[in-house]
Amino acid sequence: MSSNDALRERFEEFVAGYLAEEDAILQAIRIESEKAGLPEIQVKPLDGYLLQWLIYLINAKKVLEIGTLGGYSGTWIARALPEDGTLITLELEEKHAEVAQRNFTRAGVGDKVTIIQGKALDHLPTLETGIPFDFIFLDADKASYPQYLAWSVEHVRPGGVIAAHNVLRRGRIFNPPEDANDEGLLVFNDMLMTDSRLRAMMIPLGDGMGVAMRR
Ligand code: SAH
Numbered sequence: 597m598s599s600n601d602a603l604r605e606r607f608e609e610f611v612a613g614y615l616a617e618e619d620a621i622l623q624a625i626r627i628e629s630e631k632a633g634l635p636e637i638q639v640k641p642l643d644g645y646l647l648q649w650l651i652y653l654i655n656a657k658k659v660l661e662i663g664t665l666g667g668y669s670g671t672w673i674a675r676a677l678p679e680d681g682t683l684i685t686l687e688l689e690e691k692h693a694e695v696a697q698r699n700f701t702r703a704g705v706g707d708k709v710t711i712i713q714g715k716a717l718d719h720l721p722t723l724e725t726g727i728p729f730d731f732i733f734l735d736a737d738k739a740s741y742p743q744y745l746a747w748s749v750e751h752v753r754p755g756g757v758i759a760a761h762n763v764l765r766r767g768r769i770f771n772p773p774e775d776a777n778d779e780g781l782l783v784f785n786d787m788l789m790t791d792s793r794l795r796a797m798m799i800p801l802g803d804g805m806g807v808a809m810r811r
Pocket residue numbers: 637638639662663664665666667668669670686687688689692714715716717735736737740
């Protein structure tokens with residue numbers, strides 16, 4: 597670890613200490629997800645806070661998430677929504693969806709959240725409620741990020757925001773791609789930053805958050 601990494605980590609901890617402390621429910625969601633055998637690849641608290649902050653900035657009410665896992669990021673998102681706000685979240689694995697449903701209920705946001713289980717690319721074309729979305733968060737298989745983005749640009753409102761987790765892929769974006777996920781991210785990053793319909797930004801927080809506003 598370079599001293600630059602250490603400084604960055606210290607800075608993120610400093611900011612998170614002020615803004616993104618986990619409460620007991622978010623902790624329980626992480627722990628219950630782990631006990632159920634889900635991979636520990638949920639967003640970090642400061643990522644969750646960033647999603648909330650973006651939602652507040654644009655007054656998002658209708659949110660789509662691709663990649664639910666145990667509902668950790670979904671809980672951060674749902675908590676930032678107004679009374680009549682809704683989150684639709686897509687998840688491939690039945691087990692993940694079940695754990696997430698329990699966690700959303702635990703967090704008291706179950707009535708705002710709808711989990712749709714199956715391959716996201718199969719379900720996106722069938723979505724009717726929510727369209728156009730105010731905010732879309734991409735965090736599923738990286739190989740499909742380009743397709744998720746292509747769909748999202750068409751289904752987010754003008755002024756709406758698309759956010760994408762792991763755009764740094766722990767630095768693998770700077771190496772020759774080794775699998776379909778590496779490949780997907782390379783294409784995705786290029787798409788996000790060159791699409792003239794978007795105003796993009798890459799936030800170097802954690803594993804990188806790509807953010808773009810639809811013009
Ligand atoms: N957003 C979550 C983490 C998501 S991890 C959080 O921060 O709490 C990625 C998730 O995407 C996994 O649960 C995985 O099962 C799911 N996934 C992978 N491929 C998918 C696909 N094709 N369609 C929908 N979900 C998929």
